[in-house]
Amino acid sequence: MNIVVTVLLAAGLFFFLVGIIGIIRFPDFYSRMHPAGMLDTMGLLLSMLAIAVYILFDHFSYLSVFSSLKILLIVIFVYITSPIASHAIMDAGVRAGLQPWTREDLTKEET
Amino acid sequence: MENQIIDPRTSVDLSKSDKKSTTAVERKSRILSYIFTFIIMLAVWIILSGKLDLFHISLGVISSILVSYFSAEMLFPEAKISFLLKTWLGLLGYLPWLIYQIFLCNLHLVYLVFHPRLKEVINPQIVTFKSKLENDIALVTIANSITLTPGTNTIYLSLYGDFTVHAIDDASIEGIPGELETKAKKIFGL
Numbered sequence: 001m002n003i004v005v006t007v008l009l010a011a012g013l014f015f016f017l018v019g020i021i022g023i024i025r026f027p028d029f030y031s032r033m034h035p036a037g038m039l040d041t042m043g044l045l046l047s048m049l050a051i052a053v054y055i056l057f058d059h060f061s062y063l064s065v066f067s068s069l070k071i072l073l074i075v076i077f078v079y080i081t082s083p084i085a086s087h088a089i090m091d092a093g094v095r096a097g098l099q100p101w102t103r104e105d106l107t108k109e110e111t
Numbered sequence: 112m113e114n115q116i117i118d119p120r121t122s123v124d125l126s127k128s129d130k131k132s133t134t135a136v137e138r139k140s141r142i143l144s145y146i147f148t149f150i151i152m153l154a155v156w157i158i159l160s161g162k163l164d165l166f167h168i169s170l171g172v173i174s175s176i177l178v179s180y181f182s183a184e185m186l187f188p189e190a191k192i193s194f195l196l197k198t199w200l201g202l203l204g205y206l207p208w209l210i211y212q213i214f215l216c217n218l219h220l221v222y223l224v225f226h227p228r229l230k231e232v233i234n235p236q237i238v239t240f241k242s243k244l245e246n247d248i249a250l251v252t253i254a255n256s257i258t259l260t261p262g263t264n265t266i267y268l269s270l271y272g273d274f275t276v277h278a279i280d281d282a283s284i285e286g287i288p289g290e291l292e293t294k295a296k297k298i299f300g301l
Binding site for chain 2: 008015018021022025026027028029030033034035037038039042045062063066067069070073079080082083084086087090091094099101103106
């Protein structure tokens with residue numbers, strides 16, 4: 001069971017890392033929101049699953065079942081609220097009149 | 112600047128919900144929506160408290176009754192019994208498919224992030240499309256699913272089903288709107 005926990009945790013941390021690298025590498029505000037959304041979909045799901053499995057099988061009792069259910073509740077609440085938050089941030093960008101980065105900007109940068 | 116247009120349907124919908132519904136079927140489904148809210152509230156209470164003795168559970172029952180009395184209309188607006196059951200069962204079947212889609216899109220985004228010539232591969236673009244669905248919950252489910260799958264992000268959604276979506280490259284927009292819309296249509300029975 002330790003192997004499963006380690007693999008899940010490592011995969012979750014890998015997605016967190018890729019998300020952070022993506023936030024730095026992408027060119028503008030709108031495209032940076034995409035890896036930022038990746039952090040709390042895949043990264044959170046995998047790492048929270050790892051913690052839930054670890055708690056459940058470490059000392060099995062009815063209390064550990066409640067603890068892992070609480071951790072799964074975190075995933076559910078984040079999955080409901082995080083798309084709304086990232087939608088609100090992008091909508092604020094559009095309302096403020098920020099122009100998105102496109103392919104044409106790339107040719108402008110090179111010349 | 113189309114974002115600042117106020118939909119006329121919002122005011123219409125408000126006036127419609129103000130009317131008191133008095134038919135027997137509607138009253139029955141109203142009670143059922145209270146019961147559903149109560150069950151959800153009590154389940155969350157028991158999970159969060161983690162204590163199963165009489166004192167804590169009776170406290171949970173009292174506060175769940177209060178909360179479901181205040182907020183059942185927010186959780187299940189204009190509820191109908193058959194619609195409620197079908198929607199919740201459909202959502203349960205929808206979740207594994209959505210998580211699988213999120214996983215696929217994540218792998219694609221991992222490929223994009225580690226691409227050495229990042230700025231030449233991506234093609235950020237804003238796409239607009241119109242959905243035929245007019246059910247509020249179905250539209251919000253589609254919008255949230257679009258934002259949850261990395262690579263696409265909902266910018267704006269109107270009550271009539273006009274979506275404005277920001278996509279990171281050409282491959283990200285292939286899945287929308289077709290597949291999501293048919294799934295949502297099946298869940299909400301439209």
